[in-house]
Amino acid sequence: MKDNDSLRTILEDAAVFSGLPMRELTVLSTPRDPYRLDTRAGHREAKWFSEMVERFLEPEQRIHLRGLHYRISSAADVARPDNGMPYINDHDNWLYLIEKASKAARWLGYVPFARIVDERNAPPEIFVAEYATPVSVLAAGERIEVADNYDPLPQFVTTNTGGRQHYRIILFGEKTSLSQILRPIAERIGAEMILPTGEASDTLIAEVAARASQDGRSAIVLYFSDFDPSGRQMAISVSRKLQALCDLLYHGGLEIELHQVALTLEQVTRLGLPSTPLKETERRKDKWRAAMGHEQTEIDALIALDPDELTRIAEAAIAPFYDETLTERCRDAYDTWWHAANELLTSDPRYDDARQSIEDAHNEVTEAIDNLVTAQDDAESTLSDIEPPPFELPEPELDDDAPEPLFTSQDDYTTTTTRLRAYKALEDDEET
Numbered sequence: 001m002k003d004n005d006s007l008r009t010i011l012e013d014a015a016v017f018s019g020l021p022m023r024e025l026t027v028l029s030t031p032r033d034p035y036r037l038d039t040r041a042g043h044r045e046a047k048w049f050s051e052m053v054e055r056f057l058e059p060e061q062r063i064h065l066r067g068l069h070y071r072i073s074s075a076a077d078v079a080r081p082d083n084g085m086p087y088i089n090d091h092d093n094w095l096y097l098i099e100k101a102s103k104a105a106r107w108l109g110y111v112p113f114a115r116i117v118d119e120r121n122a123p124p125e126i127f128v129a130e131y132a133t134p135v136s137v138l139a140a141g142e143r144i145e146v147a148d149n150y151d152p153l154p155q156f157v158t159t160n161t162g163g164r165q166h167y168r169i170i171l172f173g174e175k176t177s178l179s180q181i182l183r184p185i186a187e188r189i190g191a192e193m194i195l196p197t198g199e200a201s202d203t204l205i206a207e208v209a210a211r212a213s214q215d216g217r218s219a220i221v222l223y224f225s226d227f228d229p230s231g232r233q234m235a236i237s238v239s240r241k242l243q244a245l246c247d248l249l250y251h252g253g254l255e256i257e258l259h260q261v262a263l264t265l266e267q268v269t270r271l272g273l274p275s276t277p278l279k280e281t282e283r284r285k286d287k288w289r290a291a292m293g294h295e296q297t298e299i300d301a302l303i304a305l306d307p308d309e310l311t312r313i314a315e316a317a318i319a320p321f322y323d324e325t326l327t328e329r330c331r332d333a334y335d336t337w338w339h340a341a342n343e344l345l346t347s348d349p350r351y352d353d354a355r356q357s358i359e360d361a362h363n364e365v366t367e368a369i370d371n372l373v374t375a376q377d378d379a380e381s382t383l384s385d386i387e388p389p390p391f392e393l394p395e396p397e398l399d400d401d402a403p404e405p406l407f408t409s410q411d412d413y414t415t416t417t418t419r420l421r422a423y424k425a426l427e428d429d430e431e432t
Contacts, residue, residue, distance in 0.1 A: 008038035049105035067304030163330035227263035228296035
């Protein structure tokens with residue numbers, strides 16, 4: 001049992017002090033309230049979850065819960081601690097993992113919060129402003145420096161020598177968890193990457209088409225989605241909307257095509273990826289099963305179990321549209337051009353006089369900079385015994401009265417809990 005029972009102790013002490021039962025000092029539902037998780041069952045589930053993390057993750061490795069779910073269920077030798085049943089890839093076990101085991105493990109201190117990444121929603125944008133205390137020192141003065149690789153002589157140069165691929169490649173996927181696979185590829189080949197959460201909006205698709213039109217090259221959309229009716233429909237939906245945009249706005253001026261890359265039935269079968277039964281509410285389930293002879297598989301399963309294979313699949317899909325040798329051939333072409341152009345420059349009879357004039361001026365500048373640096377260092381040494389006055393920052397001045405908060409750490413447990421319960425009693429929103 002972990003030495004992390006402070007939340008439970010706070011709750012019990014508040015109950016004794018206030019005379020209120022624990023249920024009236026609980027804000028969220030009992031299975032979700034952090035102050036109510038320190039139970040025998042909670043520690044049992046937390047310990048099991050920590051063992052799963054230690055077994056399936058490398059030290060300090062982070063993973064989103066969906067990926068951990070696939071690793072546990074694919075092992076086929078794990079039993080749940082609450083009922084002894086095999087942990088398999090279904091909705092009931094997924095809910096157990098996210099709603100019970102993972103919550104208990106993190107709130108009871110068995111697993112650090114930072115080890116688990118929740119990618120069910122798009123990641124937030126976070127900015128943290130930093131503050132540093134002022135420090136006063138004597139500065140020698142602004143330096144004038146000439147870089148070691150500085151070359152004052154004239155030479156021919158040219159820009160934008162990397163070459164331009166024939167196609168504009170767009171990596172399009174339905175989940176942000178694909179970023180760990182597709183982002184490095186996009187950065188390496190200069191591709192566009194689009195990863196909405198779920199189905200792409202009309203605006204997002206229109207922006208993709210607009211950028212492709214402005215680019216001028218033929219565009220190739222490589223689509224990554226779950227192997228299920230929804231994932232297949234997303235690729236169809238994006239294709240149809242691109243078709244409509246071509247007809248409505250571009251009138252033959254935009255060449256763009258979409259390829260379904262993953263997941264396919266062949267990949268699911270060949271790689272032995274775990275499948276989950278289609279939901280009974282899925283109206284396309286009978287037609288899907290008849291056509292595919294298979295249930296559904298999330299692309300997260302491949303990300304978690306064999307990310308290198310997904311990388312290979314993506315690179316194989318890119319290969320027909322991307323020249324891996326272009327950058328090196330452009331570099332060779334530039335080197336050949338540079339030597340020829342500058343051979344022409346340096347062989348001109350006027351070049352030697354120009355070079356000598358520049359070198360003489362450069363030597364004078366270098367000597368002057370050395371003298372300036374010496375004078376600055378001497379001045380700093382001479383004046384270093386002068387103590388500057390202390391620099392005091394003004395204190396903030398707030399004129400408006402602050403509103404009453406819903407929560408403040410300045411209140412005791414009972415006061416805070418009572419206020420939250422009263423506020424909750426007037427709300428119809430679903431608990432989180």
